[in-house]
Amino acid sequence: NGDGDVNDAGEVKLYFDGSHTGGNDLLLMRGMDVTEADVVYAVGLRPYPALFVGPDGNTMIHRFEDLNGDLTAMDAGEQQLSIFDVQSVGPGPLFPIPPNHGNMMCDPADFSVRGVSAWTDLGGGILGSHGVPTLTGEGSLVAGTLTSIHLVNAPPNAPMYLWMSFSSTPTPLFGGVLYTVPIDLQVLLNANAAGELSLFTVWPAMIPPGFNTWIQFVIQDNTLTPRMSFSSALMLTTP
Known part of the structure; x- marks a missing residue:
């Protein structure tokens, strides 16, 4: 309605609600980007020790795509979870474990997907x-x-x-x-x-x-x- 926000009825639509997942890796979504092809990439954090037993937290990137035109990614096959998993990379120069913290996790506040032209x-x-x-x-x-x-x-x-x-x-x-x-x-x-x-x-x-x-x-x-x-x-x- 041109009022400068999306707080009115009908202006927000739920794209994904955790269907077809256990939900564990979708906690604390901290970053999201959308490509020109309307593919959504989102970052989920698994903190330690607040919500999970250690030893390490984790950071995952998930991919969501509406394949049947219903404007959601809730159907089977429309989610690819953990296409990147920092635990699989392991600690190192890119993802160090902070001293006395025991938590290998990054917090991508400015996450974006590099656009590749078709x-x-x-x-x-x-x-x-x-x-x-x-x-x-x-x-x-x-x-x-x-x-x-x-x-x-x-x-x-x-x-x-x-x-x-x-x-x-x-x-x-x-x-x-x-x-x-x-x-x-x-x-x-x-x-x-x-x-x-x-x-x-x-x-x-x-x-x-x-x-x-x-x-x-x-x-x-x-x-x-x-x-x-x-x-x-x-x-x-x-x-």
Whole structure:
């Protein structure tokens, strides 16, 4: 209602209430962050000796994601508990035990998740007759969501290959950089009369988080020697 707070009825929704957990590792939530893909990461502290028998306290990071669109993470499979557990790392320079305290626990007051873009522009394009062919992409790369790529600055109606690689060995060539080496997939396509091309698809399931895919166009350009140019390359990272 624009009153500067979220204290009114209907302005707060419970996202997770401890369902499908024993609740023990969810005490004293001290930090939270949300990624662009609406994945919630939260920090839970297990103090010692106030609430648990020692010898050590603990700090855990938990991951929550709404997978069925009900705006909660209370369903089975929507929680990944203790994706980080300080006890599993053990005491050391990163997590020392304070003298005379016996409590290996950190208190992350400013906890945040480093944002990793789903799309990384790598450059590498070759200047052609209509400028450097430029490739851009849109979409979250979350399974089942719309994903699109767009190419501009190609010669009108130019034939081209879309090359895709699941690993990358950047290879300087003809004044550009070819990132899609080795080539794992190629598709023959054509630009339209404006020298542009747009492709749309639904991002597939079962691709693990953090998986990288490289894409780049190799385009026929009769004004160059040899008669080809590269578009800029993109690296796609599944969240």
